[in-house]
Amino acid sequence: MNWEEILIKIFNVELTHYIVLSLILFCIGIMGLIISRNVIRVLMSIEILLSAVNVNFVAFANYTDLSDLKGQVFAIFIMAVAAAEAALGLAILLALYRNKPSVDTEEYKELKG
Amino acid sequence: MEQFLEFFIENAGIIAALPLWTFLIIIFGQNLGVYDDKRITAGITCTSTFIGLIWSFFIFLWTLGAQEPFSKNITWLSAGNIELSAGWLVDNLGAMMLLVVTGVSLLIQVYSHGYMAKDPGYHRFFSYLNFFNFSMLGLVLSSNLFQIYIFWELVGLSSYLLIGFWFRRPSAAHAATKAFIINRIGDFGLLVGIIAFLFFSLNWWIASGNIYLSFTELQPAAEYVLTSAGPVVYFLIALAIFFGPIAKSAQFPLHTWLPDAMEGPTPISALIHAATMVAAGVFLIARAYPIFEISPDIMTTIAWIGAITAFITATIAITQYDLKKTLAYSTCSQLGFMVMAMGAGAYAAGLFHLMTHAFFKAMLFLCSGAVIHGLGDQQNMKYMGGLRKHMPVVAYTYLTGCFAISGILFSGFWSKEEIFSGLYGNNMILLGVGLIVALLTSFYMFRSYFLTFEGEYRGHAHPHDAPKVMTVPLILLAIPSTFIGFLLSGVLFLPSFDKYILAGQKAITHAEHHTGFLLPVISLLIALAGLLAAAYLYWDRFKQVRESVKITADNIIRITKPLYALTTNLWYIDKLYYAFIDNVFLPVCNFTANFDKFIIDGLVNLTGLKIRFEGWTLRQFQTGQVQTYLAILFSGLAGLALIFVLLQLLI
Numbered sequence: 001m002n003w004e005e006i007l008i009k010i011f012n013v014e015l016t017h018y019i020v021l022s023l024i025l026f027c028i029g030i031m032g033l034i035i036s037r038n039v040i041r042v043l044m045s046i047e048i049l050l051s052a053v054n055v056n057f058v059a060f061a062n063y064t065d066l067s068d069l070k071g072q073v074f075a076i077f078i079m080a081v082a083a084a085e086a087a088l089g090l091a092i093l094l095a096l097y098r099n100k101p102s103v104d105t106e107e108y109k110e111l112k113g
Numbered sequence: 114m115e116q117f118l119e120f121f122i123e124n125a126g127i128i129a130a131l132p133l134w135t136f137l138i139i140i141f142g143q144n145l146g147v148y149d150d151k152r153i154t155a156g157i158t159c160t161s162t163f164i165g166l167i168w169s170f171f172i173f174l175w176t177l178g179a180q181e182p183f184s185k186n187i188t189w190l191s192a193g194n195i196e197l198s199a200g201w202l203v204d205n206l207g208a209m210m211l212l213v214v215t216g217v218s219l220l221i222q223v224y225s226h227g228y229m230a231k232d233p234g235y236h237r238f239f240s241y242l243n244f245f246n247f248s249m250l251g252l253v254l255s256s257n258l259f260q261i262y263i264f265w266e267l268v269g270l271s272s273y274l275l276i277g278f279w280f281r282r283p284s285a286a287h288a289a290t291k292a293f294i295i296n297r298i299g300d301f302g303l304l305v306g307i308i309a310f311l312f313f314s315l316n317w318w319i320a321s322g323n324i325y326l327s328f329t330e331l332q333p334a335a336e337y338v339l340t341s342a343g344p345v346v347y348f349l350i351a352l353a354i355f356f357g358p359i360a361k362s363a364q365f366p367l368h369t370w371l372p373d374a375m376e377g378p379t380p381i382s383a384l385i386h387a388a389t390m391v392a393a394g395v396f397l398i399a400r401a402y403p404i405f406e407i408s409p410d411i412m413t414t415i416a417w418i419g420a421i422t423a424f425i426t427a428t429i430a431i432t433q434y435d436l437k438k439t440l441a442y443s444t445c446s447q448l449g450f451m452v453m454a455m456g457a458g459a460y461a462a463g464l465f466h467l468m469t470h471a472f473f474k475a476m477l478f479l480c481s482g483a484v485i486h487g488l489g490d491q492q493n494m495k496y497m498g499g500l501r502k503h504m505p506v507v508a509y510t511y512l513t514g515c516f517a518i519s520g521i522l523f524s525g526f527w528s529k530e531e532i533f534s535g536l537y538g539n540n541m542i543l544l545g546v547g548l549i550v551a552l553l554t555s556f557y558m559f560r561s562y563f564l565t566f567e568g569e570y571r572g573h574a575h576p577h578d579a580p581k582v583m584t585v586p587l588i589l590l591a592i593p594s595t596f597i598g599f600l601l602s603g604v605l606f607l608p609s610f611d612k613y614i615l616a617g618q619k620a621i622t623h624a625e626h627h628t629g630f631l632l633p634v635i636s637l638l639i640a641l642a643g644l645l646a647a648a649y650l651y652w653d654r655f656k657q658v659r660e661s662v663k664i665t666a667d668n669i670i671r672i673t674k675p676l677y678a679l680t681t682n683l684w685y686i687d688k689l690y691y692a693f694i695d696n697v698f699l700p701v702c703n704f705t706a707n708f709d710k711f712i713i714d715g716l717v718n719l720t721g722l723k724i725r726f727e728g729w730t731l732r733q734f735q736t737g738q739v740q741t742y743l744a745i746l747f748s749g750l751a752g753l754a755l756i757f758v759l760l761q762l763l764i
Contacts, residue, residue: 030743030747033740033743034740034743034744034747035740042740105738105739105740109737
């Protein structure tokens with residue numbers, strides 16, 4: 001096999017690759033959500049999760065309806081919502097931080113109903 | 114005139130309703146603080162009873178001219194083809210009982226006004242008294258077996274309330290409980306008997322269309338039951354019904370509650386536990402007489418139970434030193450007499466004795482109450498004596514009562530004589546028992562008289578005479594105690610009680626045997642012998658004779674030690690019951706209680722524990738930590754995905 005074929009093989013990105021990427025991102029996000037005690041890290045993990053979804057959307061959109069752009073538009077929406085969500089989350093976190101100088105979820109057990 | 118009397122018959126239920134209204138007035142008047150005057154309570158109570166007495170008198174007048182008993186009923190319960198009614202039945206027997214109950218109640222209520230004057234529970238006492246009157250009059254007026262059972266329970270309840278009137282005294286509380294429990298045994302028997310009787314005669318009632326269990330139709334129903342159930346089952350049914358009278362009329366072996374019931378106030382002992390309620394058992398036997406009459410076996414059983422009771426309690430009464438207990442055992446003994454007469458077929462004689470006994474025994478109890486009141490709650494005859502000088506009216510009325518109950522010419526003589534002549538033709542052994550009991554009766558009554566009213570005063574408290582409000586009822590009761598037996602005995606063209614009672618009961622065959630003058634003379638001599646023996650042993654006039662001959666009460670007690678021990682220990686019947694309860698009943702109860710506690714409750718608790726464990730297990734997942742939830746969620750998802758993939762590979 002010459003190097004051109006190898007290049008084609010490398011850069012010939014198919015749907016499967018996107019899905020695998022999305023899966024990896026999703027797993028990283030879940031992992032971050034579950035194991036991190038830091039609220040900032042939790043928020044970041046959620047962002048990663050959302051971007052995994054975005055990747056999925058765009059990939060599927062590219063392979064199904066190139067003319068309609070529905071998937072891409074949806075990805076834009078998700079980004080907007082994610083920004084709002086992050087803003088809200090950080091605001092709540094700030095409010096919490098004023099009460100207790102910590103961003104550790106374990107420290108906020110008394111909020112349990 | 115006819116219509117005038119009809120009115121009283123049509124509304125006979127008012128007699129029972131009046132005390133109920135009075136009861137409600139007192140209860141609400143007191144609890145809402147409407148009035149606080151004792152005279153109002155006594156006034157309305159006595160007025161209502163007096164109206165009842167007048168009413169009963171008119172009913173009595175009606176029965177003199179009536180051919181058929183009057184009955185008025187409304188349907189009360191109807192379930193399927195069983196239809197139970199409530200109403201009233203007025204016949205000669207009922208009219209007689211109404212007169213006795215209202216008459217004795219009225220005098221005792223007047224007496225209670227004096228006796229309870231200083232008691233803080235005065236109003237409560239009168240409200241209970243009215244409640245009792247309501248139940249008793251309802252019982253007398255009941256038109257059928259089912260209704261009489263309800264009032265039967267109500268008199269039991271009021272008896273319980275009144276025995277335990279001084280409930281802060283432990284002995285009174287115990288006595289009330291004992292009376293209630295023992296009466297429950299009898300009531301249970303009665304209930305079972307009534308239900309069984311209804312069960313076997315149900316087809317007859319449906320076919321005949323009569324009021325169910327009506328007293329007027331008991332005879333054909335009883336015959337139907339006898340043929341459909343067979344003699345053995347019939348005997349058991351009748352015995353179960355007889356259990357009610359056994360407990361209520363304090364017959365052996367359930368008589369032990371009556372002496373203990375003397376813990377109640379003395380007017381109560383006079384009204385409930387001597388004159389009226391305990392006579393309800395005899396009354397029930399009389400009402401349900403057709404049931405018993407057609408089975409000779411049950412009649413013999415009734416007669417023998419009466420005889421045993423009369424004898425046992427008379428022997429106990431001889432050695433008692435408590436004045437009221439002596440009278441209580443005497444009551445048991447006299448009730449035994451009545452039951453014996455009923456069982457021997459001397460129907461009218463038993464009821465005649467019931468009536469005369471109601472008067473003189475109520476009077477005797479009221480006398481004992483006056484003595485106890487005058488001595489500051491002293492009941493022991495060892496600390497009495499010579500009271501005739503301090504309270505002459507009480508002493509002479511008590512003496513009248515003693516003559517009456519012993520059967521020396523006063524009213525008791527006539528009724529006892531009738532019982533004896535009834536027994537004469539029926540069973541000579543019972544007659545012998547009756548004569549022995551008459552001897553004992555005369556002995557213990559005069560013993561109590563001599564110990565209480567004659568000789569030297571042996572007590573410490575200063576005796577004071579009873580007030581007028583207490584002595585007047587005594588005198589009024591002494592009149593019938595003296596004369597009523599003679600007046601109604603049917604000799605010398607006087608009206609006959611027997612004819613009156615039997616006129617309303619055509620179905621009943623009455624065993625009467627004219628025995629000439631022999632039997633009355635023997636019974637009189639026997640009573641006089643008892644009187645002389647008591648006078649010799651306990652009257653101070655004979656002290657020197659006693660001591661010179663060296664035959665005194667103490668010596669006799671020493672010689673007959675085992676017998677004396679037997680009677681002072683109440684024939685060990687109470688002890689036997691307590692031993693049974695301690696050694697058999699309570700262990701069984703403990704076993705079942707523990708079975709319930711550990712096995713049944715254990716099973717219930719085990720299911721609870723299981724649920725709790727499951728809940729605990731599930732609760733471990735509910736930490737409130739979002740991260741834990743996420744971990745569970747995604748591990749679950751991953752697990753499902755794994756299973757899915759594995760399945761894909763396998764298929």
